[in-house]
Amino acid sequence: xxxxxxxxxxxxxxxxxxxxxFVWIRSAAALGQHYAIDEPPLALPTDAASLAHGERVAIMRxxxxxxxxxxxxHVEMDVPPIGRLAAPNLTRGHGGxxxxxxxxxxxxxxxHGVAPDGRPLLFMPARDFANLSDxxxxxxxxxxxxxxxxxxxxxxxxxxxxxxxxFAFGRMPNLLEARLIDQHAPHEAAVAATPTxxxxxxxxxxxxxxxxxxxxxxxxxxxxxxxxxxxxxTPDPATGxxxxxxxxxxxxxxxxxxxxxxxxxxFMPWRNLAQMNDTEMAxxxxxxxxxxxxxxxxx
Numbered sequence: 001x002x003x004x005x006x007x008x009x010x011x012x013x014x015x016x017x018x019x020x021x022f023v024w025i026r027s028a029a030a031l032g033q034h035y036a037i038d039e040p041p042l043a044l045p046t047d048a049a050s051l052a053h054g055e056r057v058a059i060m061r062x063x064x065x066x067x068x069x070x071x072x073x074h075v076e077m078d079v080p081p082i083g084r085l086a087a088p089n090l091t092r093g094h095g096g097x098x099x100x101x102x103x104x105x106x107x108x109x110x111x112h113g114v115a116p117d118g119r120p121l122l123f124m125p126a127r128d129f130a131n132l133s134d135x136x137x138x139x140x141x142x143x144x145x146x147x148x149x150x151x152x153x154x155x156x157x158x159x160x161x162x163x164x165x166x167f168a169f170g171r172m173p174n175l176l177e178a179r180l181i182d183q184h185a186p187h188e189a190a191v192a193a194t195p196t197x198x199x200x201x202x203x204x205x206x207x208x209x210x211x212x213x214x215x216x217x218x219x220x221x222x223x224x225x226x227x228x229x230x231x232x233x234t235p236d237p238a239t240g241x242x243x244x245x246x247x248x249x250x251x252x253x254x255x256x257x258x259x260x261x262x263x264x265x266x267f268m269p270w271r272n273l274a275q276m277n278d279t280e281m282a283x284x285x286x287x288x289x290x291x292x293x294x295x296x297x298x299x
Contacts, residue, residue: 027164030176034118035183037108042134044103044142054143057136059272060280061128061206063144072096072150079224083163083175085123086155093149106141111187113178120178122157127213130181131205135190174209174221195279200287203280207233215288216240218297228265232296233288239296246285253281 045051058064066087068074073089073096089096101109101116108114113126132140159167159175166172173180191202204215210230211217217230232240241249248259256270257263264270276284 023161023165023168026168027159030167030179031120031159033120033179035112035114035120035178036118037112037114037183039104039107039111039187042103042107042138042141044138044145046142050139051143051146053136054139054141056275057132057140058143059275060203061132061140062125062269062272063140065269065272066125070150071144071147072152073154075155077223078155079160081160081162082166082224083122083159084155084157086157087123088156089150089152089154090144091147091150091152094151095153096149096151098145098147098149103141106144107137110137110140112183113176113181114183120176122159122175124177125174125209126177127180127208128206130185131187131202133188133191133202137187172221177209193279193283195282195286197283197286197290199279200283200285203284204287214294215291216294216296228267229297231268232294234291234294235289236293236295240293241288242293246282249285249288250281 045054064071066074066076067090068087071090072093073087075084075086077083077085090098090101092098105116108116109121109124110129111126111132112130113121113124115121129137163172163175167175191199193199207215210220211233212230215233216236217232219225219229220227234240235242237243244259252258252264253270253273253276256268256274
């Protein structure tokens with residue numbers, strides 16, 4: 001019996017060692033991957049209207065949530081076994097990156113999730129920005145580069161052993177979103193703001209990270225179970241917006257309260273979305289109504 005137990009223990013250790021090696025090799029290869037991004041240079045606007053538009057893009061796309069309202073950084077999650085989700089200081093203040101980033105660096109980070117050295121950025125929601133037009137990207141960068149400097153040292157983002165394991169087995173895809181987008185897809189020069197499903201599809205690109213590529217919501221990959229689950233935005237009558245009207249949709253995003261009077265979870269950035277104008281609201285609703293109904297969480 002003792003010999004059998006020793007053999008079983010040895011076999012178990014071999015399996016554990018193999019799993020650890022698999023996790024380490026797979027995650028290290030992904031973390032160390034380099035991307036060659038060859039985008040045409042963006043010409044940044046300088047007029048007040050464009051800078052104001054860039055700030056609005058930042059609000060709608062959630063930049064001032066992750067990086068804080070002053071863009072000086074914010075720690076969203078720090079669970080050592082999983083990792084630290086920390087957005088850096090983007091200003092030109094002490095501890096910030098603003099003074100060192102070129103326009104091309106900004107563009108690669110925003111639309112590609114790639115650092116200046118070509119490696120993928122940790123936890124950068126590049127899928128939410130990958131479809132951003134040249135005009136909107138240029139306006140966003142122009143606004144961000146002139147934000148007042150803030151002195152703030154931020155801890156770097158990191159991934160822990162459990163986070164590496166989750167990533168290696170496909171349970172934490174948002175760790176490196178540079179892997180999830182077409183790095184060579186063309187970008188539109190500009191997108192016309194019209195109350196259509198096409199424009200709504202463009203705006204809804206900012207919702208993919210939380211609500212999933214099919215917008216059916218559910219648990220957000222990579223976040224602890226304690227985090228709220230994303231709502232189902234498809235017309236599914238049981239778990240989605242199938243019974244909602246456009247007025248219900250607009251009222252919910254304007255007030256933070258659903259048609260039944262219950263409040264949206266504070267994790268949902270409805271205060272940002274409340275600033276959408278009528279055209280943007282109508283466009284988003286028009287696009288969501290084109291989605292096939294899906295049960296909540298079926299990503």
